[in-house]
Amino acid sequence: MSDVLTALRAALGEDAVSTGPAVAARATSYWDAAPTRARALVRPRDTAAVSRMLAICHAHDQPVVTQGGLTGCVAGAVAGAEEVILSLERMNAIEAIDPLGATATVQAGVTLQAVQDAARAHDLLFALDLGARGSCTIGGNVATNAGGINVLRYGMMRALVLGLEAVLADGTVISSLNRMLKNNAGYDLKQLMIGTEGTLGVVTRVVLRLHPRPVSRDAALVAMDSFDQVTTLLGRMQRDLAGTLSAFEVMWNGYYRAATDTGGHRAAMGREHPFYVLLQAEGADPAGDAARFAQRLEAALEAGLIVDAVMPQSESERLALWAVRENFEAMLAGRQTFLYDVSLPVSAMAAYAEAVQAACAARWPQGRCIVFGHIADGNVHLFVQPGSDEATHADSDAIVYAPLAGCEGSVSAEHGIGTEKIGWLNRSRSAAEIDLMRLLKRSLDPKNLLNPGRVLPP
Ligand SMILES: Cc1cc2nc3c(=O)[nH]c(=O)nc-3n(C[C@H](O)[C@H](O)[C@H](O)COP(=O)(O)OP(=O)(O)OC[C@H]3O[C@@H](n4cnc5c(N)ncnc54)[C@H](O)[C@@H]3O)c2cc1C
Known part of the structure; x- marks a missing residue:
């Protein structure tokens, strides 16, 4: 048994440190089912334990790779055989939601979806959203400065983080759990951790910015003949929907064909159009928003900007349209x-x-x-x-x-x-x-x- 693993077990407890078959039994990542290779897997329960772990690894010159939900697309969390994995999976608490200040304080290993659900329970919105919501973690979202489908209205993860706590390579804890929108007292240190992919520190807790929860949601899939028309529609919808446009996802013909062919989805309209756009608006006035959304689409149809449109008549139809855009695994299989x-x-x-x-x-x-x-x-x-x-x-x-x-x-x-x-x-x-x-x-x-x-x- 190497010194570093003995020290980690002594400091964090036997059950926090796994080696051998227990590590190999885990898939390398969302994208790669091969067994995980690593010297050990460490699963701390709190920031103090992360700090002890990193101090020990620092003293032993032991490289560490941090893992959240392993959905990242550039293999940043994939461990090498000589690395020790720091998994945040046991640090998944939603510590507090402040409805008045519209903030959530969470541990970094919580999934994005759990935060979305918790915010909804308080009639609030956590606006980051992406297809991997059920598996990706807030720590991973911070480390990658995740984007997703609502960026045009709410910004990337950077715009949704008010404060955070991180542990540096030598175990030093930097607690910068700011809860205000404004705080210009010196350097904004959280930015060192956002989008730096775990290379400068391990994010352990995060204060997230929440928004009022929209109560209306209108979506449509439209087909278009040219990219110029796509950008014209985007400009019009941004202007005419009074700031409620939250998603505008474009699929070139090859995507739509593949999704509704080998991708296993039902085609809601003809598959011959050069471009398809899935757009969604979310607002505060269900009747008025729906009428305005439909009216703007009709105007775009009459103007020849759109050649075909489908508006879902139920939540399951809306989700089916989104599945075409989000569930692409079958297109990739084999x-x-x-x-x-x-x-x-x-x-x-x-x-x-x-x-x-x-x-x-x-x-x-x-x-x-x-x-x-x-x-x-x-x-x-x-x-x-x-x-x-x-x-x-x-x-x-x-x-x-x-x-x-x-x-x-x-x-x-x-x-x-x-x-x-x-x-x-x-x-x-x-x-x-x-x-x-x-x-x-x-x-x-x-x-x-x-x-x-x-x-x-x-
Ligand atoms: C189906 C699907 C759809 C996706 N859609 C989008 C999308 O629309 N937009 C988008 O931006 N991404 C998207 N992604 C990519 C991925 O979901 C994001 O990059 C996500 O933010 C990664 O989170 P994770 O918890 O899985 O991180 P991981 O994959 O575990 O890690 C990613 C990186 O962050 C580091 N890291 C993880 N946790 C921490 C932490 N606590 N402290 C410090 N560093 C840490 C890791 O070391 C690694 O470098 C998608 C992925 C899938 C599978």
């Missing part, structure tokens, strides 16, 4: 798939998607390149499925990332860099920016023990 998450100006998006699809088709005529995204946020996702055993991730990366240079795009809109995109960070960040990132990393984690090999190139 096919080698490279998943991308880029951002770029909306004005450059149509040409970008066309260029990447053309390059993929030229390279892998038997494959497909599926495009969809949260375009109001400048965010496009792509599934590249080469359909060829010879295709490599690097080939596909080169095709997807090359055209971004011409339009000031980013290799990551919301998933982060993890291990998968390290080689591409310098496409989206200057040398001076990366140097400053390194300086921060060296200052907070001089031994490079927290999530080593993630985000920053060696």
Whole structure:
């Protein structure tokens, strides 16, 4: 038994430290069912235990990888064989909800969905929402600065975090559990932990910003002939729905076809249209909101902006429309798939998607390149499925990332860099920016023990 594991067991208790088959029995991640490889798995119950754990690992020069719900898309939480896993799964309490201040104080291992449900029970909304809601954790959402489907109205996770508590690599606890919207007393230290993918500290508790819960919800799936029409509709709906538009999800034809074909979903309308948009508005006046939503869609139909539209008549019909957009697993099953998450100006998006699809088709005529995204946020996702055993991730990366240079795009809109995109960070960040990132990393984690090999190139 190595010294570090003996020390961890002594400090945290036998049941908090697992090794061997108990670790291998766990899947590597949401995306990879292979057994987890790691030196040990540690599951503390509170911040004090996280602090003791990290102090011990620091003293033993033991690298640590932090895990939340393991739904991250860039393999940042995937452990190496010599790493010790710090799982937040036992730290899943919702400690307090303050209805007056509209805040929730939670432990970082709680799932996003549990927080959404708890806020709803107080007639409030926690506005972050994404397909992995049932599994991803608030700590992971903070670490990745998660985006999702409501960003156009409420912002990314960064906009929903008021304060947090984190443990640094040497075990120091930084408690910055601010509950106010305004607090300019010195540096805003929580920002060091948001979107830095666990490389600067372990997030243990978070104060979240809640919003009034909307009581109306109107959705529609519409079909459109051109991307210009898509952006025109977005502008009109943002203006005409009086700020209630909360989601505007675009699916290129290939996505809709695949989802309603091998993806296993029922097609609510013809599958021949170049673009499909799933839009949703949420407000405070059910009758008035529904009438305004329907009226604006009718006007768009009459103006020829939309060529077809389906408005769900029940909650189950609404969920079925969302399932087409969110439940894409069947589309991926049995096919080698490279998943991308880029951002770029909306004005450059149509040409970008066309260029990447053309390059993929030229390279892998038997494959497909599926495009969809949260375009109001400048965010496009792509599934590249080469359909060829010879295709490599690097080939596909080169095709997807090359055209971004011409339009000031980013290799990551919301998933982060993890291990998968390290080689591409310098496409989206200057040398001076990366140097400053390194300086921060060296200052907070001089031994490079927290999530080593993630985000920053060696
Ligand atoms: C079906 C599906 C849909 C998705 N949709 C979206 C989407 O719309 N928008 C979006 O942004 N993402 C999306 N994702 C990606 C993923 O859900 C998010 O990145 C999520 O925030 C990750 O949370 P997690 O708890 O699973 O983190 P993990 O995967 O466990 O970890 C992700 C990273 O955060 C670090 N980390 C985790 N917890 C902590 C902590 N407490 N302290 C410090 N570091 C920590 C890990 O080390 C790792 O680097 C989707 C994923 C799936 C599977």
